[in-house]
Amino acid sequence: MSILFYTVSPKLMPRPTVTGNVLRAGIGFLFLVALVLSACSRDPNVRKQKFIAQGDAYFKEGKYPEAQISYSRALQLDSRYVVALYKSAQCSERLGNWNNAYRELLRVVDLEPENWPAHLDLGKIYLGGGKPQEAKERALLILRSSPKNVDAKMLLSESDAVLGNQKDALSEAREAVDLEPGQAKVYLNLAILQQKGGAFGEAEATFRKAQSLDPTSIVPTMYLGSLYQSQKRNEDARKQFEAAIQAEPKNPAPRTALATLYFAEGQIDQTEKVLADAKAQMPDIPAGYRMLGDFYIARNDPPKALAEFSDLVTRYPNDVAVKKTYVQLLVLAHKLDEAGRLNDSILKSAPHDVDALILRGQMQVQQKKGDEAIVTLQEALKYAAENSAGHLQLGFAYQLKGNPNQAESEWRKTVQLQPRTAEAWRALAALAAQRRDWHELESIGTQLIKITPNAADGYIIHSTARANQGDVASAEADLNRLILSAPQSPSGYLNLGILRAKQKRWTEADSLLHQALTRDPGSLQAHEALANMDFERGQPAAAVKRLQEQFQKSSQDAGLAFLLGQAQARNSQQADAEQSFSKAVELAPSNPAAILALATVQAARGETDAAIASYKRAIPLAPNNAQIFVSLGSLYEAKGDWQQAQTTYQQALSIQGDNPFAANNLAYLLLEHGGDVNVALSLAQIGRRGMSKSPNSADTLAWAYFHTGAYTAAASLLEDAVKKVPANPTYRYHLGMVYQKLNDPVHARSAFEAAIKAQPDSPAAEAARKALGELAGT
Numbered sequence: 001m002s003i004l005f006y007t008v009s010p011k012l013m014p015r016p017t018v019t020g021n022v023l024r025a026g027i028g029f030l031f032l033v034a035l036v037l038s039a040c041s042r043d044p045n046v047r048k049q050k051f052i053a054q055g056d057a058y059f060k061e062g063k064y065p066e067a068q069i070s071y072s073r074a075l076q077l078d079s080r081y082v083v084a085l086y087k088s089a090q091c092s093e094r095l096g097n098w099n100n101a102y103r104e105l106l107r108v109v110d111l112e113p114e115n116w117p118a119h120l121d122l123g124k125i126y127l128g129g130g131k132p133q134e135a136k137e138r139a140l141l142i143l144r145s146s147p148k149n150v151d152a153k154m155l156l157s158e159s160d161a162v163l164g165n166q167k168d169a170l171s172e173a174r175e176a177v178d179l180e181p182g183q184a185k186v187y188l189n190l191a192i193l194q195q196k197g198g199a200f201g202e203a204e205a206t207f208r209k210a211q212s213l214d215p216t217s218i219v220p221t222m223y224l225g226s227l228y229q230s231q232k233r234n235e236d237a238r239k240q241f242e243a244a245i246q247a248e249p250k251n252p253a254p255r256t257a258l259a260t261l262y263f264a265e266g267q268i269d270q271t272e273k274v275l276a277d278a279k280a281q282m283p284d285i286p287a288g289y290r291m292l293g294d295f296y297i298a299r300n301d302p303p304k305a306l307a308e309f310s311d312l313v314t315r316y317p318n319d320v321a322v323k324k325t326y327v328q329l330l331v332l333a334h335k336l337d338e339a340g341r342l343n344d345s346i347l348k349s350a351p352h353d354v355d356a357l358i359l360r361g362q363m364q365v366q367q368k369k370g371d372e373a374i375v376t377l378q379e380a381l382k383y384a385a386e387n388s389a390g391h392l393q394l395g396f397a398y399q400l401k402g403n404p405n406q407a408e409s410e411w412r413k414t415v416q417l418q419p420r421t422a423e424a425w426r427a428l429a430a431l432a433a434q435r436r437d438w439h440e441l442e443s444i445g446t447q448l449i450k451i452t453p454n455a456a457d458g459y460i461i462h463s464t465a466r467a468n469q470g471d472v473a474s475a476e477a478d479l480n481r482l483i484l485s486a487p488q489s490p491s492g493y494l495n496l497g498i499l500r501a502k503q504k505r506w507t508e509a510d511s512l513l514h515q516a517l518t519r520d521p522g523s524l525q526a527h528e529a530l531a532n533m534d535f536e537r538g539q540p541a542a543a544v545k546r547l548q549e550q551f552q553k554s555s556q557d558a559g560l561a562f563l564l565g566q567a568q569a570r571n572s573q574q575a576d577a578e579q580s581f582s583k584a585v586e587l588a589p590s591n592p593a594a595i596l597a598l599a600t601v602q603a604a605r606g607e608t609d610a611a612i613a614s615y616k617r618a619i620p621l622a623p624n625n626a627q628i629f630v631s632l633g634s635l636y637e638a639k640g641d642w643q644q645a646q647t648t649y650q651q652a653l654s655i656q657g658d659n660p661f662a663a664n665n666l667a668y669l670l671l672e673h674g675g676d677v678n679v680a681l682s683l684a685q686i687g688r689r690g691m692s693k694s695p696n697s698a699d700t701l702a703w704a705y706f707h708t709g710a711y712t713a714a715a716s717l718l719e720d721a722v723k724k725v726p727a728n729p730t731y732r733y734h735l736g737m738v739y740q741k742l743n744d745p746v747h748a749r750s751a752f753e754a755a756i757k758a759q760p761d762s763p764a765a766e767a768a769r770k771a772l773g774e775l776a777g778t
Contacts, residue, residue, distance in 0.1 A: 048074045048081060055087060064091045082112045089121065098125055099386055099417065116142050116149065123155045132162035150179045154189045161193055169193050184214035188223060195227055203227055218244040218254060225254075229261055237261055252278060252287040259295065271295070286319060293325070305329055313342075320346060324355050336363050354384040358393055365396045370624060373397035388418035395427060402624045402656050404431060420451045429461050441465035445478075456482055456491035467499060475499060490516040490523055498529050501536070509533060524559040531567050540571040558588035562597065569601055577601050592621040596628065608635055626656035633665060642669055660690025660697065668700045677707040695721035699731050706734065711741045722751075729755040729764035736771060749775060 055070030068091035074084035086108045092101035102125050108118040123138030136159035142152035157172035173190040180186055191206035204227060210220035225240030238261060244254035255278045262270040275292035282288025293312060296305035309326040316322055323346060330339035340363055346356040357380035364373035377394040381387060395410030408431055414424040425448050432441040445462025452458055463478035479499065483492035497512030510533065516526045527550055534543035547564040554560055565580030581598035588594060599614035615632040622628060629652035636645035646669050652662035664687025670680035684697070684704040691697040698717040705714035718735040725731060736751030752775070755768040 044077045048077050048084070051077075052084060052087070055084075059087070059091065062094075064094045067091050068095075080111055082108055082115065085111070086115065086118055089118070093121065093125075097386075098129065101125060114145065116146060116152070120149075120151055120155065123152075123159075127155065127159055127162065132159045135159040136163065148179055150176050150183070150186060153179060154186065157189060157193065161196060166193070166197055170197065182213065184210040184217065184220060187213065188220060191223065191227075195230070200227065200231060216247075218247050218251065221247070222254060222257060225257060225261075229264075234261060234265060250282055250285055250288070252282065252285065252291060255288070256291065259291070286316075286321065289316070290322060290325075297325075297329070302329065302333060306333060320350075320353075324359065327356075327359050331359060331362055331366065334366065336366060339363060352383050354380050354387055354390070357383075358387065358390045361390075361397065362393045365393060365400060368400060368621075368623060370397050370400035373400070386417055388414045388421055388424075391417065392421060392424050392427075395424070399427075400624055402626065404434075407431075415447075419447075422448060422452050422455070422457075425451075426457060429457075433464070436468070438465045438468045442469070454485065456486065456489060460491060460495050463495060463499070467502075472499070472503070488519060490519040490526070493519070494523065494526055494529070497526070501529060501533050504536075506533060506537065522554070522557070524563060527560065528563055531563065535567075535570065540567070543567045544571055544573070556587060558584045558591065558594065561587060562591075562594050565594075565597060565601070569597075574601055574605050578605065590621060592618045592625070595621070596631075599631070603631070603635060608639055611635055624655050626652040626659045626662060629655070630659065630661045630665070633662070637665070637669070642673055645669060646673075646675075658686055658690060660687045663687040664691065664697050664700050667704060671700075671703050671707055677704065680704050681708055695724040695728070695731065699728075699734060702738070703734055706738055706741070711738050714738045715742065726754075727758045729758040729762045729768070732758060733764040733768045733771070736768060740771070740775065745775060 051070045051074035055067040055074070058064070058067035058070060068088050071084045071088040071091065074081055075088065078084075085104055089101045089104035089108060092098070092104060102122070105118050105122045105125070108115055109122065112118070119138050119142050123135040123142075126132070126138065127135035136156060139152045139156035139159060142149050143156065146152065153172055153176040157169045157176065160166075160172060161169035170190070170193050173186070173193050176186040177190055187206050187210035191203045191210065194200075194203035194206055204224065207220050207224040207227060211224070214220065221240050221244045225237045225244070228234070228237035228240060238258065241254050241258040241261065244251070245258065248254065255274055259271045259274040262268075262274060272292065272295070275295050278291045279289045290309075290312060293305055293308035296302075296308055306326075306329050309322060309329055312319070312322045313326050323342060327339045327343045327346075330336070330342070339359070343356050343359050343363070346353055347360070350356070357376055361373045361377035361380065364370075364376060374394065374397045377390055377397055381390045381394065384390065391410045391414040395407040395414065398404075398407040398410060408428065411424040411427050414421050415428070418424075425444050429441055429444045429448070432438075432444060442462060442465035445458050445460075445465055448455070448458030448461060450458075459478045459482040463475040466472075466478065467475035476496065476499065479492050479496040482489075483496070486492065493512045494516040497509045497516060500506075500509035500512060503509075510530070513526045513530050513533075516523055520526070527547065531543040531547055534540065534546065544564070544567045547560065547567050551557065551560045551564050561580050561584035565577045565584060568574075568580055569577035578598065578601045581594055581601060584591070584594035585598055595614055595618040599611045599618065602608075602611035602614060612632060612635050615628055615635070618625075618628055619632075629648050633645045633648035633652065636642070636648055646666060649662045649666035649669070652659050653666065656662070663683040667680040667683035667687060670676060670683070681701075681704040684701040688697045688701045698721040702714040702717035702721070705711070705717070715735070715738045718731060718738060721731045722728070722735055732751050732755035736748045736755065739745075739748035739751055749772065752768040752772045756765045756772075759765055
């Protein structure tokens with residue numbers, strides 16, 4: 001609502017005398033104006049238009065998050081306001097939030113079925129999301145109402161091209177040209193299809209036609225350069241990209257294309273020069289000045305990437321995106337102190353910054369702070385529920401806490417949101433392998449090959465799955481493909497060598513494993529596989545000697561010291577194994593695997609106190625490993641310190657409530673030392689569920705039944721345990737006590753005598769003698 005105020009220059013009118021009536025009239029007029037203004041400010045339509053205008057201003061400046069906030073405020077006033085909803089969808093598209101854009105566009109066409117621009121945008125999202133049939137249906141829907149809609153015609157041709165209908169696609173592209181022969185975009189669409197169909201001459205002519213129609217645009221020039229590059233006409237491609245740079249020196253795209261061309265030619269120095277020039281010549285354009293750093297990241301060159309982004313953070317302290325990238329690089333380099341300080345500075349300015357919260361959670365995962373990581377990442381996802389990186393890291397946090405089911409749920413959410421997240425697929429593959437779910441593992445391998453065809457892990461995972469399903473030929477084919485695609489990588493030779501070893505084709509296995517070592521002399525997997533072959537062939541001394549010789553060459557390699565210790569322990573050289581594991585711990589004091597191996601050997605050698613000390617040392621490094629507490633509890637039991645053993649088993653169960661070993665052992669301690677028999681029974685049942693074939697769990701549950709008066713159930717379990725381990729005096733004694741309660745003195749006497757005979761100096765034998773005496777006195 002607009003209000004006009006007429007003013008007259010005071011020089012042209014005499015100054016009036018202000019009387020009471022005039023004053024009251026003036027006050028009344030001002031009151032009226034205030035009412036009108038107030039009515040305008042409360043009018044929802046006026047407020048909606050205000051928010052739309054604000055959003056449009058932000059959108060024009062490329063400030064899409066701010067624009068979307070303004071549009072959302074309009075939608076708060078009217079959730080069915082199609083204008084705001086469509087503009088918000090366009091912001092989501094610019095921000096790459098395709099799921100949100102998709103939902104908003106569906107809402108737009110639901111409220112306004114003939115909103116053809118929204119239908120067109122939906123079709124493009126379908127096409128980009130790998131759903132060409134749905135894209136085609138949208139295009140046809142638009143064309144039925146608007147047959148001359150050239151954008152819909154182009155969408156139809158692109159959809160048919162993806163569907164494999166090349167003839168139809170070309171025909172539709174030519175129809176688009178006929179509809180608007182003066183538009184460059186229709187020729188570009190046609191040329192792309194001609195190039196795809198191998199009609200390179202026609203494509204070149206069509207691209208040049210597009211150039212002539214829009215000589216100020218670099219788009220046809222860029223496409224023409226790409227066409228030349230695909231034909232190995234690199235000099236012609238270079239000229240096109242350089243012309244595009246000259247035409248738009250502040251546009252990063254042609255510089256990226258030229259750098260990519262040099263990189264494909266193996267001219268790394270020229271590649272870096274192009275990108276360094278971009279940094280120097282585009283100091284005010286983030287996409288330009290960070291191109292060199294992004295290149296180092298893409299090339300997997302962490303030292304150069306770190307150095308470059310360190311420089312960028314210094315040059316552009318207010319560029320939060322650069323700062324976040326640098327934090328991520330620091331995290332990957334395990335420089336958590338510096339990363340934490342920089343990330344905290346981001347969160348100080350923007351406490352709800354989702355990326356920074358996720359980075360904090362990622363650091364907490366690395367620091368083994370599982371509980372804190374979960375809280376941080378859940379907070380991040382509260383603000384951005386569909387952030388795939390947040391779900392990925394939350395999965396790692398749950399894994400750290402020993403909760404594989406929740407971890408898997410988060411990783412599946414990750415790949416649902418972002419199917420090309422290789423890290424999530426790898427994590428899911430590890431879970432599938434643990435479950436021995438080979439069909440699922442095969443499916444994951446296929447997905448990884450699809451999204452990272454030049455990486456080794458997809459082929460290895462797929463090969464492992466096929467081999468475990470008995471399809472050795474397919475497994476070999478996967479690994480041979482890997483060798484052909486990456487002949488200088490050790491991975492193909494290593495895994496094919498391991499497969500040959502499983503087939504006992506020793507000569508081929510040996511050759512392949514040595515080829516892997518030629519490409520990576522420090523490959524621990526190859527050294528381990530060769531040592532395993534020696535053991536398999538009955539040559540344990542050769543395995544130990546092989547690893548000793550290798551360790552002499554690389555005496556600071558903790559991994560080799562660990563492998564040597566494993567081989568020595570396997571060859572019953574416990575003292576030597578202890579020495580090797582001690583060396584591994586010395587070289588890698590933060591590696592819990594080496595410390596646990598050392599503790600195991602120390603326990604086997606009867607060095608109980610030393611083993612306890614080693615297990616305690618491992619706990620801070622793997623605080624959520626319940627099995628460490630179980631092993632430690634067993635050592636306390638062996639020392640006769642049942643109170644400490646009980647506490648330790650309880651700690652194990654606080655980490656993993658269904659750990660069968662901890663539950664079984666704690667149940668037995670409670671029964672033996674006057675604990676709550678009902679709690680003991682519940683724990684014994686947990687232990688039995690997890691160790692259903694173990695005579696030890698059968699004995700514990702039976703003893704719990706004995707203490708609760710369920711003698712018949714106890715007898716069945718103990719008879720089965722004694723059958724499996726006839727020489728165990730404890731099982732025999734417990735069975736005798738059960739028979740005694742069942743009023744079967746004959747079998748009770750026999751069980752007690754067998755317990756004494758099995759191990760005369762054991763505590764169970766002593767208890768059996770006492771029971772026999774009581775039995776004789778009855």
